Amino acid sequence: MSQKLSLAIPCFNESKNIQIVLDQLSEISKNSDIDLEVIVIDGGSTDNTQAELKLRFQDLPGENFKLVLRETRGGYGNDIMEALSHASGDVLSWTHADLQTDPSDVVKAYDLYKKNAQGEDSKVFVKGVRKNRRLLEAFFSFGMELVSWLALRVYLTDINAQPKMFSRKFYEKYLKEGHPGDFSLDLYALYLAKINGYKIYTLPVYFKKRIHGEAKGGGGGWKMRINLIKRTFRYIFKLRRKVLA
Numbered sequence: 001m002s003q004k005l006s007l008a009i010p011c012f013n014e015s016k017n018i019q020i021v022l023d024q025l026s027e028i029s030k031n032s033d034i035d036l037e038v039i040v041i042d043g044g045s046t047d048n049t050q051a052e053l054k055l056r057f058q059d060l061p062g063e064n065f066k067l068v069l070r071e072t073r074g075g076y077g078n079d080i081m082e083a084l085s086h087a088s089g090d091v092l093s094w095t096h097a098d099l100q101t102d103p104s105d106v107v108k109a110y111d112l113y114k115k116n117a118q119g120e121d122s123k124v125f126v127k128g129v130r131k132n133r134r135l136l137e138a139f140f141s142f143g144m145e146l147v148s149w150l151a152l153r154v155y156l157t158d159i160n161a162q163p164k165m166f167s168r169k170f171y172e173k174y175l176k177e178g179h180p181g182d183f184s185l186d187l188y189a190l191y192l193a194k195i196n197g198y199k200i201y202t203l204p205v206y207f208k209k210r211i212h213g214e215a216k217g218g219g220g221g222w223k224m225r226i227n228l229i230k231r232t233f234r235y236i237f238k239l240r241r242k243v244l245a
Helices: 017-031 049-057 076-084 105-116 135-152 168-175 185-195 222-244
Strands: 005-011 036-043 065-070 091-094 124-130 164-167 199-205
Touching: 005 017, 005 076, 005 105, 017 036, 017 049, 017 065, 036 049, 036 076, 049 065, 065 076, 076 091, 076 185, 091 105, 091 168, 105 124, 105 164, 105 199, 124 185, 135 185, 135 222, 164 168, 164 185, 168 185, 185 199, 185 222
Parallel strands: 005 036, 005 091, 036 065, 124 199
Antiparallel strands: 091 164, 124 164
16 A cells, blocks of 8 residues: 655755755655655754745646745654654655755655555654775774763664655654754664664665755754754663653
């Protein structure tokens, strides 16, 4: 049975990139057999992203493309979860708007999901694993994996790689409430999948250089990356205290 796929795309100050992303996803929607719903959420951009989105969405089919605009910055995790609250699909996912991850990876992830899922209640979680990373970047990722294993006793690979994909039941039962509002959402989702017996399937993805705009989170300069790592470590130990309480 065909299942509808809902894809959440958070963006912040991505006026040039988001147009390209939407063009690519529009082509996928037209030319593939995927019943695809795209939900773009702008997290209070301070450039002209919202104006560009309003203009672009005039030409997109309303039944397949939804736009959510926030007046103030809510944070990466909160933006994704707000977008998913508008989703109508049986399978839910998210990826980034910066073109450092290829929108077509979502199609590959969905193929992998369908191959391994057996019905709406399948315990399947799909994620990307980056294959062309520089040695120092891979080292920092390994450090995050090691700390999460030592603190939480779960092994999570390439925590921030995109896309992420899972069933609506996973979202409703585990992810919908109590989620972090920042970039720790990726870790939280993987942790919930692991401890609740979900099989995590991975697909190789290739991280590209940013064409337009400034990187956020782990894709920015080293100061930004180190701050992300610090926040992630803090969240890991916050989660550990919650688990042990």
